[in-house]
Structures are given as C-alpha cells and as structure tokens.
Amino acid sequence: MIYQNIDLDQIDLNCPVPEEEPERQYYYMALARSLVREKSRELGRPLYACTQTFGCQMNARDSEKLEGILEAIGYEKTESEKADFVIYNTCTVRENANLRVYGRLGQLGKYKKKNPHMIIALCGCMMQEPQVVEKLKKSYRFINLIFGTHNLYRFAEYVARALTEDSMIIDIWKDTDQIVENLPVDRKYSFKSGVNIMFGCNNFCSYCIVPYVRGRERSRKPEEILQEIRRLVSDGVVEVMLLGQNVNSYGKNLEQPVSFAKLLLEVEKTEGLKRIRFMTSHPKDLSEELIEVMAKSKKVCRHLHLPLQSGSSRILKRMNRRYTKEQYLELVERIRKAMPDISLTTDIIVGFPGETEEDFQETLDVVRRVRFDSAFTFQYSRRTGTPAAAMDDQIPPEVVKDRFDRLLEEVQKIAKEVCSRDVHTVQEVLVESINEQDASLVTGRMSNNTLVHFPGDSSLIGTLQKVYLTECKGFYYMGTPVATEEK
Numbered sequence: 001m002i003y004q005n006i007d008l009d010q011i012d013l014n015c016p017v018p019e020e021e022p023e024r025q026y027y028y029m030a031l032a033r034s035l036v037r038e039k040s041r042e043l044g045r046p047l048y049a050c051t052q053t054f055g056c057q058m059n060a061r062d063s064e065k066l067e068g069i070l071e072a073i074g075y076e077k078t079e080s081e082k083a084d085f086v087i088y089n090t091c092t093v094r095e096n097a098n099l100r101v102y103g104r105l106g107q108l109g110k111y112k113k114k115n116p117h118m119i120i121a122l123c124g125c126m127m128q129e130p131q132v133v134e135k136l137k138k139s140y141r142f143i144n145l146i147f148g149t150h151n152l153y154r155f156a157e158y159v160a161r162a163l164t165e166d167s168m169i170i171d172i173w174k175d176t177d178q179i180v181e182n183l184p185v186d187r188k189y190s191f192k193s194g195v196n197i198m199f200g201c202n203n204f205c206s207y208c209i210v211p212y213v214r215g216r217e218r219s220r221k222p223e224e225i226l227q228e229i230r231r232l233v234s235d236g237v238v239e240v241m242l243l244g245q246n247v248n249s250y251g252k253n254l255e256q257p258v259s260f261a262k263l264l265l266e267v268e269k270t271e272g273l274k275r276i277r278f279m280t281s282h283p284k285d286l287s288e289e290l291i292e293v294m295a296k297s298k299k300v301c302r303h304l305h306l307p308l309q310s311g312s313s314r315i316l317k318r319m320n321r322r323y324t325k326e327q328y329l330e331l332v333e334r335i336r337k338a339m340p341d342i343s344l345t346t347d348i349i350v351g352f353p354g355e356t357e358e359d360f361q362e363t364l365d366v367v368r369r370v371r372f373d374s375a376f377t378f379q380y381s382r383r384t385g386t387p388a389a390a391m392d393d394q395i396p397p398e399v400v401k402d403r404f405d406r407l408l409e410e411v412q413k414i415a416k417e418v419c420s421r422d423v424h425t426v427q428e429v430l431v432e433s434i435n436e437q438d439a440s441l442v443t444g445r446m447s448n449n450t451l452v453h454f455p456g457d458s459s460l461i462g463t464l465q466k467v468y469l470t471e472c473k474g475f476y477y478m479g480t481p482v483a484t485e486e487k
C-alpha cells in the first residue's frame with residue numbers, strides 16, 4: 001500500500017513514533033494495519049468498516065478522508081452497520097440531526113452485543129458540543145472512540161489505540177490553527193471531487209452553531225489547493241467543488257492574502273479540469289471581482305448558492321447577517337445582469353425568534369422576486385449556546401410549521417416554472433451515473449446543476465456530452481445526445 005511515496009508495509013514499527021505530521025499518522029496507519037491483518041488472520045476473513053455521514057458537503061469530504069485512512073489500514077468498505085468498525089460523522093446544525101444519531105446508536109449497541117470486538121466511533125460537529133459528549137459518556141458506554149472536527153487528521157492514531165485499548169477514547173479540541181496536508185482520501189466519485197479551501201467560520205450568525213463547532217476561519221495556501229487539484233485531475237477528475245463555510249472570505253487570513261476570485265482564476269488554469277463549482281457564498285462578502293471572474297470564466301459553473309435566510313431586514317439584523325433585503329435584491333440584480341443564465345439557489349429559515357407574519361411576507365416577497373431555481377427551507381431550530389437560543393420571543397411550533405408549509409409550496413411552484421426555461425436547447429452535461437430506473441439511460445448535470453437523463457451507457461460516465469433537452473419533467477430534463485466529446 002503506497003501513499004505519497006510512503007510504503008506502509010516498509011515502515012519499521014520498532015522505530016520511535018515520528019513527531020512530525022503527516023509522518024506520524026503514516027506510522028499509525030502501518031501499526032493499525034498490522035493489527036487488522038492479525039485479527040483478520042484470526043477470524044479467517046477480511047475486516048469490514050462502515051462510514052455513515054450526516055450533514056453538509058464539508059462532512060462528505062471529511063468522510064472521504066476517514067475512508068481513505070480506513071482503507072490504508074486494511075479495512076474493506078461496507079454499507080452494512082453490522083461491521084467490524086462503524087464510524088458516524090455527525091452534524092449538529094439542527095436538533096433533528098442530533099436526534100437521528102442517538103436513535104441509530106441504540107441499534108448499533110445491539111449489533112455490538114452480538115459482535116463484541118466491534119469498534120464504534122463518533123466524530124464530527126456534534127462531538128464539539130460538551131453536553132453531547134457528557135450524554136454519550138453516561139448513556140452509551142459501548143462507544144470506543146469519540147473525536148471532533150479539529151483533530152480528524154489523527155484518525156489513524158485513534159484507530160490504532162482503539163484496536164488495543166478497552167476504555168472509551170475521547171479527544172476533543174476546542175480549536176486549532178493546524179492544517180495537515182497529504183493524508184489518504186478515498187473518493188466517492190472518480191470524476192468529481194470536493195476540495196477544501198478553508199475551514200471554520202467567523203460570521204457568528206445568531207442562530208448558527210457552526211462557528212462554535214468548526215472554529216475560526218483558516219484558509220489553505222493557494223499552492224496546496226492547486227497542487228491537490230492537479231493531482232486529482234491527473235487521477236481522472238474533471239469537476240471540483242471548492243468547499244468552505246464562507247468561500248467569499250477565502251484568503252483573508254493568509255500570510256500573503258489572496259481573494260477568492262484570484263484563487264478561481266488560478267484554478268481555472270489547471271489543464272484538463274473542465275468544471276469548477278463552489279459552496280457556500282455569504283451575500284455580504286460576494287465581491288464585484290468575483291462576479292466579473294465568474295462571468296468571464298469558461299469553467300466556473302453557472303450556479304450560485306446564495307443563502308438568503310430571511311427576506312425581512314429586521315430579522316436579518318437579529319440574525320446578524322449584515323445585509324438588508326434591498327442589498328440582497330440588488331446583489332441578485334447585479335449577478336443576473338452579468339450572467340443572465342445563472343441558476344440561483346438559497347437557504348431560508350422560517351420561525352426565527354420574533355418573526356412576525358409581516359416578516360414572513362417579506363421572505364415570500366423576496367422568493368417571488370428572485371425566483372430561485374431551488375431553495376432549501378428549514379424550520380428554525382434552537383441551538384444551545386447561540387445568541388438566538390437566548391432570545392425570549394421564540395415562535396410556537398404550529399406557527400413555524402404553517403409558515404414552513406406555505407413557503408415550501410411557493411418555492412416549489414416557482415422552481416418548477418424556472419427549471420423548464422432551457423427546454424429545446426442544447427446543453428453540456430457531465431455524465432455521472434447510469435440511470436437508477438432505466439439502465440438504457442445515463443444521468444448527468446448541466447452547468448447550472450439541473451439533472452438530465454438521456455440514452456447512453458457507462459462508457460460516458462465522467463465525460464461532458466452535448467445534449468438536446470427534449471422535455472422538462474418538473475425538476476429535471478429528458479434529452480437526446482447530439483455530439484460526443486473526447487474523453
């Protein structure tokens with residue numbers, strides 16, 4: 001098993017443990033690997049590991065890192081939770097994400113009774129909340145390993161310990177300024193990949209727990225990002241998604257500050273790379289420079305996710321979003337003027353403390369004026385430790401539910417109308433998979449992220465195809481291929 005020119009089977013485990021990263025983790029991968037091999041010999045079968053991911057794109061990317069390390073250690077991947085190693089990469093952005101984890105842990109405990117050598121691990125945002133860890137320590141004694149968002153790079157070290165120690169291993173850090181590069185990654189897709197460009201968040205929106213669980217903003221150096229992208233492209237990747245909680249403030253804390261727009265220009269130069277996406281933008285930081293770069297770019301996709309959260313300037317102020325309804329609308333106008341074909345998507349919260357029917361009507365007004373391609377709608381969830389949780393005018397659940405239903409109906413009605421605008425045109429589609437319902441079709445995405453199904457086979461996966469859109473079916477298209485591009 002060779003990673004970054006390091007052959008894990010050649011590492012001398014009798015040598016002192018290296019202090020430096022990532023060498024230290026490679027040592028522990030080799031150590032855990034020998035332990036897994038031994039256990040596998042004893043059982044006469046391979047050992048299996050299952051990773052379950054909750055939450056956002058950041059977490060999905062983190063899970064690819066966990067899986068890369070598990071693979072290096074010698075575990076076979078499985079979807080089944082009746083495995084030798086199960087890890088939950090958790091999310092805590094809303095209360096129901098937490099409740100799902102507790103529910104499923106109960107089940108895992110039962111599996112472990114039947115298979116006592118099973119290792120159960122938990123990591124991710126939820127683990128950064130002290131009251132969560134207290135509860136796990138008290139009521140879920142069967143868990144072997146708990147770590148947080150800042151020390152994920154130490155996973156190999158923790159696995160090596162969990163394979164030899166009986167007690168519950170808990171290591172949570174409050175924050176970090178370290179970014180460890182060059183650890184193994186097991187990508188979910190061969191042709192597209194997420195790329196972290198920054199970690200953490202400094203915005204402190206009053207409802208949001210993310211700054212408390214992901215720490216302060218840290219940007220990766222442009223050279224590290226570009227090197228990773230070049231490596232991915234040489235490995236068959238044609239589309240990257242640049243990831244950060246607020247990509248528009250990328251680079252501000254670097255020794256040599258760089259704007260996000262400048263980073264995009266550099267990424268665009270990568271030969272062989274065909275598409276660039278990014279997530280998430282904060283409206284307050286979206287620069288004119290970025291709009292210009294996007295408009296000129298051949299590779300940056302025609303899609304912008306621009307969370308609105310509320311259409312009421314009064315509520316936006318209480319949310320600490322630092323823009324008004326008018327500023328948001330004006331920003332949308334500038335973006336549309338520069339890129340008339342852009343697809344805009346958003347996040348909206350209903351039922352924030354103090355939200356009146358008038359405030360809610362303001363949100364509906366923005367939805368009707370902007371006409372989003374799609375919107376993720378959320379009922380406000382009270383997160384302990386955030387300023388909004390302490391506000392005394394919380395909204396009764398039945399009022400929140402009623403507004404949520406009305407918003408969803410409006411959002412879906414508009415999305416359906418907006419989606420059909422490209423019917424009877426030819427669009428470039430990146431083919432992602434064989435269609436799940438009909439194996440004679442393939443499924444891909446347009447630059448603006450809309451799904452398209454058209455006749456084809458698995459040889460097209462990972463290629464860009466020109467497709468004539470024959471029919472719009474609500475939120476996706478049916479099409480026919482018009483020309484084939486070289487792979």
Ligand code: 5AD
Nearest residue numbers: 207208307347348349378379380381
């Ligand atoms: N309640 C409801 N939704 C929330 N989000 C973040 N925090 C909360 C909360 N406390 C939503 C926001 C954000 C998305 C990722 O989750 O809309 O953009």
Ligand code: SF4
Nearest residue numbers: 055056091092093125
């Ligand atoms: Fe959930 Fe936020 Fe953590 Fe993503 S960063 S997993 S949305 S809490």
